[in-house]
Amino acid sequence: MGGDGVCDREHAESPIEVAVPEEPQRGRAPSIRDVARLAGVSHQTVSRVLNNHPSIRPETKQRVLDVMAELQYKPNRAARALVTSRSRTIGILSASSTQYGPASSIAAIEAAARASGYWVSTANIESSDARSIADGLAHLRAQGIEGLVVIAPQVRVFDTLAQLSIDVPYVTLQSTGRDAGHALSVDQMAGARMATRHLIELGHRNIYHLAGPQDWIEAEARMRGFLDEMGAHDVPTTAPILGDWTADFGYYAGRELLTVRDFTAIFSSNDQMALGLMHAIRDAGLEIPRDISIIGFDDIPEAAHFWPPLTTVRQDFAELGRRCVALLLGDLDPAAPDYRGTIVPELIVRASTGPAAF
Amino acid sequence: MGGDGVCDREHAESPIEVAVPEEPQRGRAPSIRDVARLAGVSHQTVSRVLNNHPSIRPETKQRVLDVMAELQYKPNRAARALVTSRSRTIGILSASSTQYGPASSIAAIEAAARASGYWVSTANIESSDARSIADGLAHLRAQGIEGLVVIAPQVRVFDTLAQLSIDVPYVTLQSTGRDAGHALSVDQMAGARMATRHLIELGHRNIYHLAGPQDWIEAEARMRGFLDEMGAHDVPTTAPILGDWTADFGYYAGRELLTVRDFTAIFSSNDQMALGLMHAIRDAGLEIPRDISIIGFDDIPEAAHFWPPLTTVRQDFAELGRRCVALLLGDLDPAAPDYRGTIVPELIVRASTGPAAF
DNA sequence: AGACCTCGTGTGAACGGTCACATTGCGAGC
DNA sequence: GCTCGCAATGTGACCGTTCACACGAGGTCT
DSSP states (O other): OHHHHHHHHHHHHOTTTOOOOSOOOOSSOOOHHHHHHHHTSOHHHHHHHHTTOSSSOHHHHHHHHHHHHHHTOOOOHHHHHHHHOOOOEEEEEEESTTSHHHHHHHHHHHHHHHHTTOEEEEEEESSOSHHHHHHHHHHHHHTTOSEEEEEOOBHHHHHHHHHHOOOSOEEESSOOSSOTTTBOOBOHHHHHHHHHHHHHHTTOOSEEEEEOOTTBHHHHHHHHHHHHHHHHTTOOOOOOEEOOSOHHHHHHHHHHHHTTOOOSEEEESSHHHHHHHHHHHHHTTOOTTTTOEEEOSBOOGGGGGSSSOOBEEEOOHHHHHHHHHHHHHHHHOTTSOOOOSOBOOEEEOOSSOOSOOO | OHHHHHHHHHHHHSSSSOOSSSOOOOSSOOOHHHHHHHHTSOHHHHHHHHTTOSSSOHHHHHHHHHHHHHHTOOOOHHHHHHHHOOOOEEEEEEESTTSHHHHHHHHHHHHHHHHTTOEEEEEEESSOSHHHHHHHHHHHHTTTOSEEEEEOOBHHHHHHHHHHOOOSOEEESSOOSSOTTTBOOBOHHHHHHHHHHHHHHTTOOSEEEEEOOTTBHHHHHHHHHHHHHHHHTTOOOOOOEEOOSOHHHHHHHHHHHHTTOOOSEEEESSHHHHHHHHHHHHHTTOOTTTTOEEEOSBOOGGGGGSSSOOBEEEOOHHHHHHHHHHHHHHHHOTTSOOOOSOBOOEEEOOSSOOSOOO
């Protein structure tokens, strides 16, 4: 019924293009039994060809394959999922999927999943409240996902997830340190220490840290890395400022900080906030890095073209996505390679950092 | 193992009435028939409750609902899809999903689809070659999607899609002008004309256009808008430069252009390239907008914090995504509202444009 | 030479929903 | 009073695939 309606509509809309006189197309799409009939075998033999079962005579197999091609047979995923109770679908629960990092990871996850014959279905959550998370998760679960990737790295999300008792294998793209089995991440602490050490080695002693939102796991890890490294060099620290990842926040935080100006460098927890900071610093008539050094985190593609080009810490989001799927499939499918373990980020020195001014 | 499972099951079923207080929960998830048995109705009645069929006694309905809640019954999507041959899944075929625009649209599409009870499954294509597109499409089709959204707005993609004769309703997020029925877009031409007019009104007469890749539909539309507006004001034009959307390209193009420097303004087809251009201009010791004005396109969230803050044209990607689903569901589901028609972008004037220097 | 295994194939029953149709009561119309 | 229609519910088939099991042919072991 619905199909007819759609067909009519198509015809009405594009009279020039679609003709589609090719297929006999009487009624339903060809099934395994149609193939079987034409190939002169049983439906089970066709099924065996589909799942390339070893014990099947090559010539029989070829005959079946030929008929499949002729009929343009396509296996019905729903039927298969019903009987095997395996959907071959990985769900992604993601916050802030419009940002470069998450988006890159999602793309990599999709590619890796597809290569392994899995589908990917996403659910975005706008806010991190329990309701929104539960809704997203319910949506994915209703679909019968086999594995779950969580790219909403707020502590709150974790807690909510823990309460919801997920019944599928899952991976989170950030590490709380608590749930070692499920987590996968770029080593945020190491990256933050690199960034901090870089500033210290340039002679800076009054360094601020513009952190991410308090309840983000990455933000916390970077903050910890910062504090540890500062401590290791006996440099006194001030309390980090808690931001929201946006360039807007960086700008306003910068304006605020400059009213006092008791620092020579700022380590921003991501590149966007660093951009906002630099904006504020320029507005105040100061020069980077002569007056103030800025270092970011992520290395988004634009960072090289900021003014000045931003020194930052590069994360390999794509590798993260790939490993994520490998880990998940390791649970789902013991054959897949397992490369658990953290990925080490890389310090990218550009022009926004320089020797300490005073 | 399997045999044991079956045996257990047989035993569990044979004794009259379940002795276990709560739920045996051994093995499979509860089905419609489990619910039926405990509620003392037929499986069909349960099905009617699920699809809230009108003619069912309220008290019967309530009883069924109670049992469902108790058993934590969840309908099996695969079974439903199998029998109705409707997957309730929308596929997204997307290139460059890591960029702000596409990512925003994807998020909006997912939200809108979910609100209408649909799932979203994505396939990313890295390159625009026919093979990659066909693979992505095949992947989505194998899943039995009911509708398709294409956010890979290269002309090439369109041609490939046309050849592949898509058998589901689809929408493309950009307009070729040719396939009016399927396309949905922000009015790129209008946006480009706004941007160009802005520069002309500031007195610029030597304006370059840094366009996007030749085969992108948006790029072409913006270029056309630029040329039209220039023509309307009798301003002579030079051939647009064809870029690749990246800040890197903008930077190198800028360096190249500055060797001649026969212009006072550049209209960049997106914000990233504008960023690269500004980088190159600063490197050459020039000041924006005193020496050269720059205008971008998209209004990515960072644009307000570029140096100088970028004048650009804002596109409402989220609205685009929402309408996209509405359009698709209009095909799928005649009840949904239909708001076809283009979305008008908005000129955002910041500090990267100013009066012509000479 | 019979027992036994393996290969290649077929048969019928699931899986968990929906659909078409059958079957009850029960009030209304003639 | 008897039929008719409708509301509320039940019965069995079916969607397209895989699974468990059966079966014949041929080879190997004892």
